[in-house]
Amino acid sequence: MTIDRSREKMKKKCTVYLTSPVFREMAENELVSISKKERITELFKLLEESSNLIESDVRFPSGDTMKEIAENNRVDIIGCHLSHTISGDITNLPHLKAVCTATAGYNHIERTSGLIVTHTPSVLHDAVSDFILSLILSTLKNIPALNSFVFQGKWREDQKWDIDAFLGRSLSTLAVGIIGMGEIGQTLAHKLAPWNMKILYNSRIRKNDLEKKLPCLCYCKEQGEIFRNADIISLNVPLTDKTLHLAGKDQLLMMKRGALLINTARGEVVDMDALLQLLESGDIEINLAFDVFDPEPLPVSMLDRFKNIVEKKPDLKFIFMPHTASADADTRAEMVIMMLSDILTIAEAVNVSNCNIGYLNDKINLIPC
Numbered sequence: 293m294t295i296d297r298s299r300e301k302m303k304k305k306c307t308v309y310l311t312s313p314v315f316r317e318m319a320e321n322e323l324v325s326i327s328k329k330e331r332i333t334e335l336f337k338l339l340e341e342s343s344n345l346i347e348s349d350v351r352f353p354s355g356d357t358m359k360e361i362a363e364n365n366r367v368d369i370i371g372c373h374l375s376h377t378i379s380g381d382i383t384n385l386p387h388l389k390a391v392c393t394a395t396a397g398y399n400h401i402e403r404t405s406g407l408i409v410t411h412t413p414s415v416l417h418d419a420v421s422d423f424i425l426s427l428i429l430s431t432l433k434n435i436p437a438l439n440s441f442v443f444q445g446k447w448r449e450d451q452k453w454d455i456d457a458f459l460g461r462s463l464s465t466l467a468v469g470i471i472g473m474g475e476i477g478q479t480l481a482h483k484l485a486p487w488n489m490k491i492l493y494n495s496r497i498r499k500n501d502l503e504k505k506l507p508c509l510c511y512c513k514e515q516g517e518i519f520r521n522a523d524i525i526s527l528n529v530p531l532t533d534k535t536l537h538l539a540g541k542d543q544l545l546m547m548k549r550g551a552l553l554i555n556t557a558r559g560e561v562v563d564m565d566a567l568l569q570l571l572e573s574g575d576i577e578i579n580l581a582f583d584v585f586d587p588e589p590l591p592v593s594m595l596d597r598f599k600n601i602v603e604k605k606p607d608l609k610f611i612f613m614p615h616t617a618s619a620d621a622d623t624r625a626e627m628v629i630m631m632l633s634d635i636l637t638i639a640e641a642v643n644v645s646n647c648n649i650g651y652l653n654d655k656i657n658l659i660p661c
């Protein structure tokens with residue numbers, strides 16, 4: 293009885309703020325599998341039992357609103373995703389102990405010493421690497437443009453099957469470059485290996501074990517080697533001060549004519565102004581497959597400039613997606629589950645011991661140091 297009463301008292305210690313109503317709504321989403329819906333419902337129940345739970349009723353609260361709610365309610369833990377920028381104004385609040393994001397990337401959270409930050413590794417590398425493969429195939433085989441061509445009724449009698457009609461490129465002759473050999477980069481390399489493509493890569497740390505498993509891998513000490521030699525370059529680094537504009541003017545100028553640049557990392561990894569200027573001036577002629585942009589969503593003024601470029605050079609292929617690389621229903625549900633599980637673990641620790649990070653270390657998905 294005594295133990296039960298003390299547990300009752302502990303329940304109300306921790307305050308959790310979820311910045312979107314969609315986390316809970318995922319349990320009702322008909323595309324999500326039943327087991328994952330049930331797990332989300334169960335986690336919400338547990339969270340309600342162990343914390344004062346505040347949930348935003350709007351999808352995208354402003355920074356000021358999030359700060360006001362976090363401050364006025366002495367919030368301990370925030371659960372968010374990448375459209376909720378958690379600035380220093382919020383992360384410096386003295387009572388805030390943790391920010392948990394339902395995303396792999398965490399550049400939307402300003403770091404503060406002592407603040408726990410968790411994210412969702414190891415649940416979306418499959419979805420994102422599949423997506424990158426589909427971008428490679430779609431571009432090399434010109435699928436979006438040829439699909440529009442047929443649907444617009446342009447496939448006429450004089451354009452029957454012919455030997456030189458609608459030519460794309462075959463994969464096995466090409467060299468792929470992967471910059472950032474982490475979870476997504478490695479999964480992509482494993483999936484590309486059976487296609488007999490040469491894979492050049494660069495990462496902060498050389499992956500000797502991976503090289504033994506995949507003899508087609510070739511480590512490049514300098515990223516310039518990749519920009520100069522690869523036919524397809526996939527950017528898979530996190531956004532940091534070292535990767536900001538990693539694909540800048542100098543690197544873009546190194547790229548082969550007709551090469552493909554894929555960005556599913558973060559828009560800011562590519563210098564978009566330099567890219568547009570070089571494409572407009574004709575100094576580079578490269579294809580693009582982008583899922584992320586700087587800024588995001590891509591402004592109409594920038595989109596118009598890209599449209600003008602392809603109008604003048606119809607051989608160039610630009611495939612632009614609205615940041616959907618991980619957008620499989622079950623993958624997104626798993627991201628929510630991982631975030632809620634981390635919040636619950638931290639909430640229980642806050643209730644017991646006001647949050648001891650040493651004790652939590654291997655129980656939650658902390659971002660890399």
Ligand SMILES: NC(=O)C1=CN([C@@H]2O[C@H](COP(=O)(O)OP(=O)(O)OC[C@H]3O[C@@H](n4cnc5c(N)ncnc54)[C@H](O)[C@@H]3O)[C@@H](O)[C@H]2O)C=CC1
Binds near residue numbers: 497
């Ligand atoms: N478009 C989308 O929907 C998604 C985008 N992402 C983005 O992709 C990024 C990568 O994701 P993961 O592979 O899961 O991350 P990860 O942390 O497993 O891998 C990143 C790799 O990049 C390397 N790296 C870091 N700085 C570098 C530098 N300056 N030069 C070379 N290599 C460097 C790291 O050592 C690591 O091997 C995320 O940080 C996120 O921004 C992730 C998931 C979905």
Ligand SMILES: O=CC(=O)O
Binds near residue numbers: 374394396398416618
């Ligand atoms: O961009 C998405 C993420 O999970 O990071």
